[in-house]
Amino acid sequence: MYSVILTEFGISVFNDDKLEKSFPFSNPVKEYLLVKNKESKLNELINYLASIQRGVSVSDEALLAILKKHSIDCYLMDAAQLDNVQATKPQIIVDSGFASNLQDTLGKLREFALGISSSKVTEVSESPDLHIIQAINSLDEIDKIANGLSSRLREWYGLHFPELDNIIDSINGYAQIVLAGKRESLTKQVFEEAGFPESKVEMLTLISSKSRGGDISDVNLAIVQSIAKQILDFHELRKKLEEHVETAMQEIAPNLSAILGSAVGARILGRAGSLKRLASLPASTIQVLGAEKALFRSLKTGSQPPKHGLLFQHAMVHAAPRWQRGKIARAVAAKAVIAARVDVYGEGLNQTLLEKLNIRVDEIGKKYENPTEKYMRKPQEFRREGRGFGDRRREGGDRRREGGDRRREGGDRRREGGDRRREGGDRRREEGGSRNERSGSNKKRKKFGRR
Amino acid sequence: MKDQVQIKRERSLEEDNQSYFWIKSEGERKLATENLVPGNQVYKEKLIIKKGVEYRLWDAFRSKLAAAIMNDLEYFPFENKSIVLYLGASTGTTVSHISDIVGPSGIVFGVEHASRVARDFLDRVASYRKNIIPILQDARKPKEYFSVFGKVDIIYVDIAQPDQTQIALDNCEMYLKKGGYFFLVIKTRSIDVTKSPRRIIEEETEKLKKNFDILQSIDLHPYDKDHAMVIAKYKN
Numbered sequence: 001m002y003s004v005i006l007t008e009f010g011i012s013v014f015n016d017d018k019l020e021k022s023f024p025f026s027n028p029v030k031e032y033l034l035v036k037n038k039e040s041k042l043n044e045l046i047n048y049l050a051s052i053q054r055g056v057s058v059s060d061e062a063l064l065a066i067l068k069k070h071s072i073d074c075y076l077m078d079a080a081q082l083d084n085v086q087a088t089k090p091q092i093i094v095d096s097g098f099a100s101n102l103q104d105t106l107g108k109l110r111e112f113a114l115g116i117s118s119s120k121v122t123e124v125s126e127s128p129d130l131h132i133i134q135a136i137n138s139l140d141e142i143d144k145i146a147n148g149l150s151s152r153l154r155e156w157y158g159l160h161f162p163e164l165d166n167i168i169d170s171i172n173g174y175a176q177i178v179l180a181g182k183r184e185s186l187t188k189q190v191f192e193e194a195g196f197p198e199s200k201v202e203m204l205t206l207i208s209s210k211s212r213g214g215d216i217s218d219v220n221l222a223i224v225q226s227i228a229k230q231i232l233d234f235h236e237l238r239k240k241l242e243e244h245v246e247t248a249m250q251e252i253a254p255n256l257s258a259i260l261g262s263a264v265g266a267r268i269l270g271r272a273g274s275l276k277r278l279a280s281l282p283a284s285t286i287q288v289l290g291a292e293k294a295l296f297r298s299l300k301t302g303s304q305p306p307k308h309g310l311l312f313q314h315a316m317v318h319a320a321p322r323w324q325r326g327k328i329a330r331a332v333a334a335k336a337v338i339a340a341r342v343d344v345y346g347e348g349l350n351q352t353l354l355e356k357l358n359i360r361v362d363e364i365g366k367k368y369e370n371p372t373e374k375y376m377r378k379p380q381e382f383r384r385e386g387r388g389f390g391d392r393r394r395e396g397g398d399r400r401r402e403g404g405d406r407r408r409e410g411g412d413r414r415r416e417g418g419d420r421r422r423e424g425g426d427r428r429r430e431e432g433g434s435r436n437e438r439s440g441s442n443k444k445r446k447k448f449g450r451r
Numbered sequence: 452m453k454d455q456v457q458i459k460r461e462r463s464l465e466e467d468n469q470s471y472f473w474i475k476s477e478g479e480r481k482l483a484t485e486n487l488v489p490g491n492q493v494y495k496e497k498l499i500i501k502k503g504v505e506y507r508l509w510d511a512f513r514s515k516l517a518a519a520i521m522n523d524l525e526y527f528p529f530e531n532k533s534i535v536l537y538l539g540a541s542t543g544t545t546v547s548h549i550s551d552i553v554g555p556s557g558i559v560f561g562v563e564h565a566s567r568v569a570r571d572f573l574d575r576v577a578s579y580r581k582n583i584i585p586i587l588q589d590a591r592k593p594k595e596y597f598s599v600f601g602k603v604d605i606i607y608v609d610i611a612q613p614d615q616t617q618i619a620l621d622n623c624e625m626y627l628k629k630g631g632y633f634f635l636v637i638k639t640r641s642i643d644v645t646k647s648p649r650r651i652i653e654e655e656t657e658k659l660k661k662n663f664d665i666l667q668s669i670d671l672h673p674y675d676k677d678h679a680m681v682i683a684k685y686k687n
Contacts, residue, residue, distance in 0.1 A: 008598055032597070089600035106558070110584050113598040117573055117587040124566040299645045 002056040003077065004049070005085055006063045008032055008112045009098035011045055013056075021048060022096040029115040036062050046070045059085045128252045129275040132245060136266035139241045146171070146234040153178065153227050160216040163207045167200070172235055178228040182221060183208050254349045255339035259332065259357060264313050268336065271310065279340040287311060287333035316361055323375040324368050331360045470530050470552045471520070474499060474506055482509040482517050484551035488579050493547040507551065511674045514545040515609060515636050518674035519682075526666050526682050528605055528632040535559045536603045536626050538590045538619065539610035539636075541568045543576030543583075549607070550580045560599050562586045590618050593625045602628035611641040616655045620662070623685065633663060633683045640677050648677045659683050 003014045010024035023045050025031035034040040046067065049056060055073045058064040059082065067074045077085070085092065090105040099105040124130070150171040157178050158165050168174045176194040180186055186208050191201040216224070242263070249262035253275055256265045271289040272278035278286070288295045290309025298305040307326035311317050317329045335357040342350050474483045476499060483499065483506040490505070492498060497508040511517040520527070529535065533553045540546045540561035550559050561576075561583055563569045569587050577585040586596050590610055606627050608619040619635055627633060637655050639648035656665060663683035671678040 036595075086599075087601045107581070109598045109600075110581065113584045113586060114573070114577060116597055117569065117577070117585045120587045121566050121570050121573065125570075296644055 002052060002054060003081075004045075004056050004058045004063065004067070004074070005092055006032075006035060006058075006060040007089065007093050007096065007098065008109060009093060010096060011035075011042070011063070012092065012096040013045075013048065019095050019097075022098070023048075024096075024098055028112055029119055032112075033116070033119075035060075035066065038062050038065050040066060042066060046072065049074075057081065127274065128248060129269060132248045132252065132266050133270040133273075135241055135245050135248065136263065136270055139238060139245065139263075140267075142234050142238050142241070146231055146238070149227060149234075150174070150231055153224065153231060156220075156224050156227070157216075158213070160213045160221075161208065161211050162213050163211050164204075167204065167207070168196075171231060175228040175231045179225055179232070181225070182216065183211055183213070253340065253343040255342045255353060256336060258349065258354050259336045259339045260311075260314060264310065265336075267310050267313070275340060276344055279337070279344040281337060283330070283334040283337045286337050287329050320361075320365070321371070323372045324364055327364045327368065328361055331357060331364065470527060471509065471548075472506060474501075474508065476508065482511065482520060483507055484509055484548045487551045487554065487582070491579050493575050494542070494544050507548070509548050510544075514548060515671055515675060515678065515680060516545050516548070516607070516634070518671045518678075519634075519669050519680040521674065522669050522671060524667065524669060524680075524682070526632070529553060532557045533605055534601070534603045536562070536599070536606045536622065538562045538606070538608045538622060540572050540585070541609070543572040545607075545609070546572070546583065547576050547580065550576070550583050553582060555582055557582050559583045560586055560596070560603070562588060562590050562596065564589045590622060593622045599626065602626055603631065604628065605632045605634065607634040609636040611638050613642050615641065616658050620658070623662070627685050629685055629687045631685045633659075633685060635659070635681045635683070636671075637679045637681060638677075639679070648679075652679045652681075656681055662686055 001016060002020070005012050005014060009028050010022055012022040013020045023042075031040065035042070049067065049072050050070075053073075055075060056067075057077045058067060058074050059077055061076060064074060064076050090102050090109075093099050093105045093108075094101060099108050153171075154165050154174065157174075161183050164174065164177065168177070173194045173196060177186060177190060180190040186204070188201055188205055191204050196204070245266050246257075246262045249257040249265055253265060253269070256269070256275075256278075259265070260268060268286060268289055269275060269278055272281060272286075288306050288309045289311075291306035292309070294306035294309075297303055308314075308317055308329035311329045311332055312325075314329075314332055316332060317325050320328050335353050339350070339353055342353070470484075472483045472485070473480050475481070476497065486498065486505040486507045490498075492507070494510070494513060496510060499506045499508065509517045511521045529549055529552045531552075531554045534557060535549055535553060537546050537549065537559055540563040543561065546559055546561045550557075553559060559582055561572065563572055563585070564587070566587065569585070573585055577583045584598055586598065588596055590608075603626050606619070606623055608615065608622070610618065612618060615638065616635065619633070623631075623633055635655075637652050639646075639651040642651050642655070652668065656668060659665060659681065663685060666682045666684055668682075669680045671680060
């Protein structure tokens, strides 16, 4: 009985337990993978087996498929035989002459494993979606850094020229002015080059002559100016990254970027880990990507589930009235996941996806034109009720203090909020009648209105 | 510093188990293993030389096996020449200590699917230690592991999947020899966030009872939150 056994270093043909012929791989890692992916030709082996003209048992499904394609009479080994091959693999390798002894086999197997693992790491590291994720993450990071740095710049240069802070909103313009140097050296030309309109230039020249800022030493100014330079550089880099993400997304995920836009698409991609993983996610998951904290809170405590996570940045969701956002986010997520699947498994841009999404969003817009009941409720409804005035005032005080805490410990804010909402709900049920008895301070109303 | 260090072989565990050591360092009793590759650090752990032998401190906050030992693990089958299948090798922290223990004639098959952590695993651990065979594959498909052969003495599973126990059982069926040991890290938060950890541990342990004798179940608190380690023996 002939058996064909695939090992890491070659293919061996055994007659009963005796080696008939072995076909070593010259490059084990590459050729083994070729066989496993059913892409190998294996001409020598096939010619040899064809000459035997007998049914042979095969140890591997991929190998079996290749042989069958060349109409070799073969079948897969039964479980016991496969177990046996598995258990005596080092011995088979030695018998086939692929290694000199068991110790040698072990070393070679390890080398093979290292080689195959390395090739896998290399392959994954080359995939373009990972690079897009790094690019979009860098972009977000740069935004964060540039924001912090620019408020520092405004603080520091503000010591010298405080009035400038209120007049100029764009950080780029501000940085350009800082680069020009001290107040005295700020001429009309500087303002014009920074791209300000006529009226503003006039105002700036007027103010700079009678500013109430203090003098700034040359050493300090030099540092402030290099900060300003950094900010301008970051701005350049950000622009480059943005363009890069845009083009790269068009290339590897045209459908996804058509539905989500390249920036949001890339962020979603980053959350999922890779395009392939994104394509295998359910739409409901994509809808709440980026809102994990709220989602798990909802699962644990039964509070309201989040309507959207990262998708909130999507123009359609963002621009919609609040009561439509959940529905639109769901529609967008559903189409986005189909788009991702088309990008991975299909080809080219599919226009109908975006059209259908637009139709659905219009439909939502019409059908739910008016706020649903939940959003009709006035903010007062959420307030705690049924207590005396004295209590309330004390409560108000507590709240304010809580508010302070909240600002300090950003992390706890949402959990607290969730609990309170639940409490509020209970109370409403218990004492539904007394709803309008109290109209509390504006402060409270504002707090709840935000939710 | 050096003369403060005291080493005592731990003999209390199941007969004469000489696999790991307690070392006194900075006034605390700490775990350590004998370094298989002297001079080589894996995760910036401390190296301590005593009587010409180098030991690596074993951080219980980073390795769940060390955490289990700290929480009174009673069975420690890892020993010289053991063959271990390790699912969820990650960056190889625990794998490196197991590799220390099984020594040059033991084998550790380290299975890891995520390529980012596998990169570190290859760079820091697998390429230095001759007894580790890295396998970058999905533990859901045990049939397709390259380079694994025979049956192993111990299977150690530390993977974050909702169906982790089933994946582990499939692997045991293929690769664990009869009477072999099975270490399962139950990550209750990966299985279901809404259920109580205790209930999940009970449920998962129940799944093992058909083919395994449960030897011990350890809560890994305070080293890991909501994690438990179950040690079981494959029925003959």
